[in-house]
Amino acid sequence: MNLLPRAASVIALSVSFFASAGAMAQDAQPAHGPVKNIVLVHGAWVDGSGWKPVYDILTKDGYHVSLVQEPLTSLEDDVAAARRVIDLQDGPAILVGHSYGGSVITEAGVDPKIVGLVYVAAHAPNVGEDEGSLGKKTPSYTSKQAGAVEKTADGYTYLNPAVFPKDFAADLPLSQAQFESHGQILTAAKVFSTPLTAAAWTTKPSWGVVAASDKIINPDLERWYYERAHSHTTVIRGASHSVYESHPQQVAAVIEDAAKHAQQ
Template sequence: MKILPFAASVIALSACVFASSSVMAQGAQPAAAPIKNIVLVHGAWVDGAGWKPVYDILTKDGYHVTMVQEPLTSLDDDVAATKRVIDLQDGPIILVAHSYGGSVITEAGVDPKVAGLVYVAAHAPAVGEDESDLGKNMPSYTSKQPGAIMKTDDGYTYLNPADFPKDFAADLPLKQAQFEAQSQILTAAKVFSAPMTVAAWTTKPSWGIVAGDDKIINPDLERFYYQRAHSHTTVLAGASHSVYESRPKEVAAVIEDAAKHAQQ
């Protein structure tokens, strides 16, 4: 009879050791592997070719990178184009956007394949908001410049080619900026006033890059977006709106950070 209390103590001690071992084993679980699929979304007036410097770095580092070519005809069309590319990916992705593309990924980013969002000098409106109204509250240099934003008779916008180099791409080589000024994709004016129906950044982790010398989007508006979204924020002093082309190493580093930590 005296042995029974001793046996009970041994059993209790074994249970504690087992529980502790289980907790330690859980704590020792390896971190989730980095996400390998990166989808890059361009903004208004340009196309996916501008992502090539970032693409080159990411692919060299072993990532599978795909660019979306949006038609820039409506927000719905651009979200649909992004979703087609998302559907082609074979696992979780990091969805990255520049400029107006931020509105696109704010909508498309609710897709379950999207593990994290990266906003590169990009808009990030909330549900019911649109970037046009938000821009009026914190106007950009370009929006206050008469004649900088042109509009066709059928409602498509573009930047005055004479203003494009200094407004959009001041830190790019002049000849490159002039070429981009003449190769703009005219963008439907209505894309800028389309309100969000969802906001992926409310449920997905996000990263944001502020272009410190951005003339297309007010840098303070970028800071507002990223602070509200609780984004991991990087400020690149002196960078123009073309930060994804002029500062590809820093932009790629933020994207890779998102890929490594979005699922942790």
């Protein structure tokens, strides 16, 4: 008389187990739809606040956006800061880097949660390379100016406030560029000469934005990076190194394109 209830219980438990196992297996599979998590990484001498125009567009369009605030004390410290934010993401993410932030995302982007990379007027070295050496081969306008980049006694660099507006942010309002010039995050000189130990762009899809009037990084170097990485490349005419602030709609469009297509 007790066999039927027991049998029903066994069947119910079996169905529950296989349903749970199926759900777990489904969760373990990589998603193939649009990515909703975006992680933004700033470059040298600035902080994450410059991303606000892009952040506002992406969040309005339904993306979950996180910003990394690097200490700019060493490449290792900055990559670690990016990894902490990546760890907080609840699923696949697009990792975006501006300028020196490109070196940071190139290393941090090997994280399995990262499914695509976006380089915005950024460096993209390979394993064993450093952006300083690559920059010397294709020098920028700024690097040719004596006294443009200053260095403190303890080895931290900053851009001379007198040249910051025209070199870093020529297409921003002058008052904004001047404010940013006096709010720089001094950056350890060694970050520019530390060889990379990983290069995520060799195994993951990437997108690149060339700031065609960039004076901090030679636009030809940006093009070379993106061509080597087989990146989907967008050239923004007349854009300064602050392209993410001056042309946020175009930069956000590239990031959204990456989010929509990185897993296809």
